[in-house]
Amino acid sequence: MLTLRSLVLTGLSLCLVEALPRNRNGNGNGRGTASQGQQQSSTAQEQADQIPQGLSVATDGSTILDTTAQVNGQAVRFKVSAPADQFIEDTGITGAAQAAGAAGTLGINVLLSFFDFPNQAVQNNLAGVAILAPDPNLFWGGGSGLERTDGVAHAQIVNDLVREILPQVLAFDSDSVSFTGVSGGSLLLSGFFMPAFMQNFASPAASAGAGAGAGAGTAGSARVRARGGRFALPTRAANSTGQKTSQVLLNCGALAPQVAVSADAAAALANTRLHFQSTQDELAELQTSIPDAIVAYEQVVTDAGLATQQIAALQTVDNSPNGGHCEFDEQDFVSGVQLMADSFAAVVQGGDGLLAGTNVNVLNPVPGNEQLVFSGAS
Numbered sequence: 001m002l003t004l005r006s007l008v009l010t011g012l013s014l015c016l017v018e019a020l021p022r023n024r025n026g027n028g029n030g031r032g033t034a035s036q037g038q039q040q041s042s043t044a045q046e047q048a049d050q051i052p053q054g055l056s057v058a059t060d061g062s063t064i065l066d067t068t069a070q071v072n073g074q075a076v077r078f079k080v081s082a083p084a085d086q087f088i089e090d091t092g093i094t095g096a097a098q099a100a101g102a103a104g105t106l107g108i109n110v111l112l113s114f115f116d117f118p119n120q121a122v123q124n125n126l127a128g129v130a131i132l133a134p135d136p137n138l139f140w141g142g143g144s145g146l147e148r149t150d151g152v153a154h155a156q157i158v159n160d161l162v163r164e165i166l167p168q169v170l171a172f173d174s175d176s177v178s179f180t181g182v183s184g185g186s187l188l189l190s191g192f193f194m195p196a197f198m199q200n201f202a203s204p205a206a207s208a209g210a211g212a213g214a215g216a217g218t219a220g221s222a223r224v225r226a227r228g229g230r231f232a233l234p235t236r237a238a239n240s241t242g243q244k245t246s247q248v249l250l251n252c253g254a255l256a257p258q259v260a261v262s263a264d265a266a267a268a269l270a271n272t273r274l275h276f277q278s279t280q281d282e283l284a285e286l287q288t289s290i291p292d293a294i295v296a297y298e299q300v301v302t303d304a305g306l307a308t309q310q311i312a313a314l315q316t317v318d319n320s321p322n323g324g325h326c327e328f329d330e331q332d333f334v335s336g337v338q339l340m341a342d343s344f345a346a347v348v349q350g351g352d353g354l355l356a357g358t359n360v361n362v363l364n365p366v367p368g369n370e371q372l373v374f375s376g377a378s
Contacts, residue, residue, distance in 0.1 A: 043136040048077065048115055055093065058128075060121035063093060069165045071157045074134040078161065081120040082106060082127035086171050098171035107176025109344060110162060112140050112185025116334060118341035119180060124349055127172060131161065133184070140181075140188035146289055148184070151192035151258055158188070159197040177201045178247040180344065182337050183326060189248060190293050191255030194272075195265055202246040204267030205304065247273040247348035251340050252326040253286055254293035261300055269297065270304035270314075273348045277340060277362060278319035279327055284377040286325070294370045312365030316347075317372065320360060324378030328355065 053066045063084045068077045080087075084095035086104050098104065109126040111119045112133070119128040133140040134157065141148025148154075162177060179201075181189040246268075254276055261269075274297060278290055294317055301311055321328045321336075328336035340347075342356040353363030 044138040045136045048132060048138065051115070053077070058120045062121060063087065063095075064117065064120060065091065065093065065169065067169070069161060071134075071161050071165065072153070074153075074157060076134050076157060076161055077132040079117050079120075079130045080127065080166070080170050081117065081129075082122065082170055082172075086127070088167075088169055088171065091169060101167045102171040104171030104173055107173045107178065108162075108166070108170075109178045109180055110158070111180045111182070111341075112158065112188055113180070113182040113337070116337070118334075118338045119344070123342075124345035126176070126178065126344075127170065129162075129166065131158065133188075140184040141192065146187070146255065146285055148187055148191060148255075148258070151188060152196075154188055155192035155196055155259075158193055159200060163200060175242070175244045176246075177244070178249075178344075178348070180249045180251065180341065181253065182251045183253045186250040186253035187255050187289075190250055190253075190297070191258040194248065194269065194297075195257040195259050195261040197265065198246070198268040198272060199262070199264035201244055202268040202272045203242075203244045204264070205270035205306070244268075245271075247275075247344075249275050249277065249340065249344060249348050250293075251277050251328070251337065252279065252282065254290045256289070256292045256296035257300075266300050266304045270301045270306050272314070274315045275348050275362070276315075276317040276366075277328065277347075278372065278374075279321045279323045279325070279330075279336075279378075280319060280375040281322070281324045281327075281378040282319065282374055283325045287372070287374050287377065290319075291371050294366055294372075298366050298370065308367050312367050315366040316353075316363045317366050317369050318362035318364050319372045319374065320362065322375070327378075 053068065056064045056066070058064050058081045062082055064079055064081045065087065066077070066079045068075055084093055085097045086106060087093045087096035088098050088100050089096045090100060106122060106125055106127045108129050109119050109123070111128070111130040113130055115132065117128065117130045119130065121128060132138060133154065135142045135150065141154050142150030166172065167174070179189055276290060276294055278286070282290070298311060298315060301314065306314065321330050323330040323336060326333045326336050329339045339355055345351050346354055346356065347362060353361045355362060
């Protein structure tokens with residue numbers, strides 16, 4: 001069951017809030033007063049819960065809504081950044097002008113990440129969405145390390161939130177939904193989400209089998225209930241072309257599929273732009289899992305009927321930045337992730353492949369570059 005819980009629902013007014021500075025883990029620096037030390041003992045999720053939800057202003061002047069939904073029994077916090085007039089009227093946002101389930105002209109880039117919101121603002125016709133993991137440690141897939149014990153459930157949550165809850169919040173083009181993973185978010189996307197649900201966001205490639213059902217539903221049934229049950233499940237918008245396109249950017253992490261890759265998902269993956277991005281001093285365990293994932297996803301689309309030249313255009317990889325885990329700017333985790341968010345269009349939307357503000361081109365074809373060479377470990 002899915003339930004949107006916004007500040008409007010509780011009868012409170014949405015207020016302007018100021019984003020708090022976060023470090024790479026969102027857990028502070030471990031120094032300070034006794035009260036700060038007590039805060040350190042709380043979980044990452046408990047710390048996040050202390051930060052008010054509501055409205056703030058994106059870097060492009062548009063609106064950020066920070067709210068929570070009940071999805072499959074889990075409270076899931078997420079942010080949406082878009083022009084105010086693209087929000088659904090029932091959100092109560094000043095200027096919101098859309099009906100629930102209405103189609104919009106903007107696609108969305110869904111980030112599975114930490115509390116920061118690097119993909120805020122409209123970038124290359126994509127509104128930004130960031131989803132916080134429903135886990136005490138804010139780990140996508142739960143567990144720890146490469147063992148993501150809640151991966152199946154979390155993948156279902158992402159699928160259901162995007163397909164059922166977001167249309168209650170924002171008018172967007174459901175045929176243009178892309179995804180960005182950061183660290184554990186990349187593990188969840190590659191290990192669990194893409195093998196099970198990619199057919200819901202990308203149409204099958206023409207050469208990937210006529211029997212693939214790109215419009216397949218969720219693996220489990222879901223009902224939407226919000227504001228006293230007034231919202232109905234959205235249907236496909238009248239102006240939808242039915243041809244779905246999607247890009248996936250996997251930053252500083254990847255797993256080979258941990259669940260079976262359905263035939264429909266394989267056909268969709270053969271039409272999904274995919275980029276793997278790492279660094280020279282990546283975490284030791286990821287130096288093994290990322291190449292394994294690269295090989296696995298190359299095999300998926302090979303089995304779906306793509307030739308080497310087609311795969312080279314569809315799947316790319318890079319680990320040239322001389323930095324540690326997620327330090328793509330060779331300086332810091334947070335600023336490195338921001339660099340990749342700023343470079344999304346250049347990397348996976350048909351751009352020149354140059355990281356923003358640099359001459360670093362990251363578009364190396366997967367065929368022939370599967371086995372990344374690392375210089376050290378962070």
